[in-house]
Amino acid sequence: MKNKERKLTEKEQQRKEKFDILCEKMASEGYVKTDLTVGVVAANFIAIVIMAPFMALALLAFCFTVSEATVSFTIAESLVLFPVAIALIVLHELIHGFTWGCFAKSRFRSIDFGVIWSVLTPYCTCSEPLKRWQYILGGLMPTLILGFGLTAVSCFFYSLFWLIVSEFLILGGGGDFIIVLKILLHRSKGKDTLYYDHPYECGVVVFEK
Numbered sequence: 376m377k378n379k380e381r382k383l384t385e386k387e388q389q390r391k392e393k394f395d396i397l398c399e400k401m402a403s404e405g406y407v408k409t410d411l412t413v414g415v416v417a418a419n420f421i422a423i424v425i426m427a428p429f430m431a432l433a434l435l436a437f438c439f440t441v442s443e444a445t446v447s448f449t450i451a452e453s454l455v456l457f458p459v460a461i462a463l464i465v466l467h468e469l470i471h472g473f474t475w476g477c478f479a480k481s482r483f484r485s486i487d488f489g490v491i492w493s494v495l496t497p498y499c500t501c502s503e504p505l506k507r508w509q510y511i512l513g514g515l516m517p518t519l520i521l522g523f524g525l526t527a528v529s530c531f532f533y534s535l536f537w538l539i540v541s542e543f544l545i546l547g548g549g550g551d552f553i554i555v556l557k558i559l560l561h562r563s564k565g566k567d568t569l570y571y572d573h574p575y576e577c578g579v580v581v582f583e584k
Contacts, residue, residue: 383575386489390574393502397571403504406569411557412578415496415550422549425556430542433526437538440530447515452536460543467517468546471499474513479503492535496550498577506570507558510579514555518548554578 383391398408413421468488476483485503490496501513525541528534558570558579567584 384489386487387575390487390500390502394410394462394571394574395578397504400567404584405565406567406582406584409561409581409583410573410576410578411554411561411581412573412576413553413557415491415577418550418553418577419496421553425552426546426549429522430545432457433523433538433541433545436526437530441533445533448535448536453474456539457538460540463521463540464547465543467521467544468497468499470517470520471513471551472501474516475499475501475505475509476515478505478509500574502570502574507568507570510570510572511555511558515548518545518551522548550577 401408427513472483472486472488476486479485479501480503485501487500487502489498491498505513522545523540525537525544529537529541556578558581561581563581564583569582571580571582573580
C-alpha cells in the first residue's frame with residue numbers, strides 16, 4: 376500500500392530511510408530502479424482470482440483420493456480450526472524469513488516481521504537485495520509447504536480438517552504469487568539484476584545494471 380494511503384509505523388519508517396540510502400547507492404553504481412508493487416487491498420482481491428484454480432485442484436485431488444464414506448469433521452476440529460489457521464499464518468511468514476535469511480549475507484538479522492493493522496495483513500521483509508531465484512523461492516516456499524503440503528496430508532489421512540486448512544493457506548499465498556508473477560513478467564534490461572523486498576509496500580524493487 377502506498378505511503379500516501381496510510382501512515383508508516385516507526386519500523387517501516389526506519390526501513391524506508393535505509394531503503395532510500397540504498398537507492399542512492401545503487402543509482403551511483405549505475406543501477407536503474409523499477410518498482411514491482413501492488414496495493415495490499417488490491418492484492419487481497421486479485422489473490423482470490425489467481426489462487427482459485429489451485430484451490431480447485433486441491434479440492435479435486437481430495438475428492439478423487441478420499442471416498443465420501445471416510446470423510447468426517449468433528450466438533451473438536453471445528454473448535455481448533457481458527458487457532459490452527461492463525462498459528463499457520465504466523466508459520467507462513469516465518470518460512471518466508473527462514474528461506475530469505477538463508478540467502479542474505481547478514482542471515483536472519485536482515486529479516487523483519489510485522490502486521491499492517493489497517494488491513495490485518497502480516498508480513499515478512501528482507502532488507503538485503505537477493506538474486507531473482509532466491510527471492511522467488513522465498514516467496515513461494517510457504518505456499519508450497521503449507522498449502523500444497525497440507526493438501527497431501529489431507530488426502531493421506533482422509534482429513535476434511537486439513538483440506539480446509541490447506542485451502543485457506545493456498546488462498547493466503549495469493550499475494551506472494553502476485554509478486555512472483557510480476558517478477559516473471561518483468562523483462563530485465565540489465566545483466567546484473569538484484570531484487571529487494573519493498574520495505575513498506577506489497578512487492579519488490581528491481582535494481583538493474
